[in-house]
Amino acid sequence: MQRIANLLVFKDDKVLLMKKPRRGWYVAPGGKMEPGESVYTAACREFAEETGALPEDVHLKGVYTMVIRDDQDEQTLDEWMLFTFVARGLSGVPMEENREGKLEWHDAAELGTLPMAEGDRTNLMFAVSSPGIQYGTFIYTQDFRLIREEIQRSEERMEP
Amino acid sequence: MQRIANLLVFKDDKVLLMKKPRRGWYVAPGGKMEPGESVYTAACREFAEETGALPEDVHLKGVYTMVIRDDQDEQTLDEWMLFTFVARGLSGVPMEENREGKLEWHDAAELGTLPMAEGDRTNLMFAVSSPGIQYGTFIYTQDFRLIREEIQRSEERMEP
Numbered sequence: 001m002q003r004i005a006n007l008l009v010f011k012d013d014k015v016l017l018m019k020k021p022r023r024g025w026y027v028a029p030g031g032k033m034e035p036g037e038s039v040y041t042a043a044c045r046e047f048a049e050e051t052g053a054l055p056e057d058v059h060l061k062g063v064y065t066m067v068i069r070d071d072q073d074e075q076t077l078d079e080w081m082l083f084t085f086v087a088r089g090l091s092g093v094p095m096e097e098n099r100e101g102k103l104e105w106h107d108a109a110e111l112g113t114l115p116m117a118e119g120d121r122t123n124l125m126f127a128v129s130s131p132g133i134q135y136g137t138f139i140y141t142q143d144f145r146l147i148r149e150e151i152q153r154s155e156e157r158m159e160p
Numbered sequence: 161m162q163r164i165a166n167l168l169v170f171k172d173d174k175v176l177l178m179k180k181p182r183r184g185w186y187v188a189p190g191g192k193m194e195p196g197e198s199v200y201t202a203a204c205r206e207f208a209e210e211t212g213a214l215p216e217d218v219h220l221k222g223v224y225t226m227v228i229r230d231d232q233d234e235q236t237l238d239e240w241m242l243f244t245f246v247a248r249g250l251s252g253v254p255m256e257e258n259r260e261g262k263l264e265w266h267d268a269a270e271l272g273t274l275p276m277a278e279g280d281r282t283n284l285m286f287a288v289s290s291p292g293i294q295y296g297t298f299i300y301t302q303d304f305r306l307i308r309e310e311i312q313r314s315e316e317r318m319e320p
Contacts, residue, residue: 036227036297037297057317059314079196081241083223154217155219
């Protein structure tokens with residue numbers, strides 16, 4: 001099963017997004033975990049490879065089960081895990097583009113309207129606006145139309 | 161790739177552990193995620209199935225990459241993901257035992273000395289004593305001797 005880690009820099013009310021050429025959809029920089037890697041290491045490595053800059057003050061904000069179903073919603077075609085991190089700092093200046101798309105700063109509020117997969121919108125908006133961790137399952141068609149989602153959230157409580 | 165979710169109830173300075181008969185090692189109740197399930201749902205479901213009680217105030221404390229290597233540390237034999245949750249509350253009374261072992265309450269401080277896999281000790285002690293989330297890779301032999309570990313930790317910072 002594939003494991004994907006992505007990372008959203010959120011600094012001065014702006015977020016760093018990558019615009020993918022095929023659909024013009026925005027994503028957070030990220031990619032596949034390597035064997036034996038931790039999710040944290042994978043998110044930082046993938047971000048550095050895709051932007052040329054180093055994330056700082058990195059924290060996990062979401063753990064998602066991603067499912068692709070056929071168009072009749074009868075059969076699962078693929079399933080993977082997505083781990084979404086936020087970084088509140090950045091060292092270095094991101095490239096303007098890489099092999100996969102253009103890197104652009106946007107106001108965090110634009111996460112509500114920029115073109116992207118609907119599950120990504122839910123996850124990235126949670127990551128910049130709410131405390132705690134979000135969990136869930138997102139079920140898509142093969143062309144990334146959201147069929148349904150189930151979401152849970154929690155916040156840490158240290159004292160008994 | 162297998163995905164395992166476990167859950168440690170931590171209440172009144174006590175933790176609920178399961179003692180497995182084979183080695184006498186202690187673990188937190190948990191088990192395999194089902195297809196399409198979220199990590200949160202899996203942890204709560206597995207805990208309920210194994211204890212007969214319902215966890216409350218559940219929060220993720222650890223995401224781990226678990227690797228089994230051959231005795232010469234030359235080849236990876238298995239790799240899976242482990243998600244560790246803490247619950248600060250409990251509804252219902254846990255069973256005294258289930259098919260997999262005996263359920264016992266212990267002082268949280270005993271996590272330092274009870275027999276268990278060394279990686280589990282690190283993870284469960286973190287879960288009850290430190291704020292934030294722990295990530296890492298634990299590399300074991302086939303008979304669960306810890307070869308090496310790499311650990312990262314983070315805490316949430318909401319304000320810029």
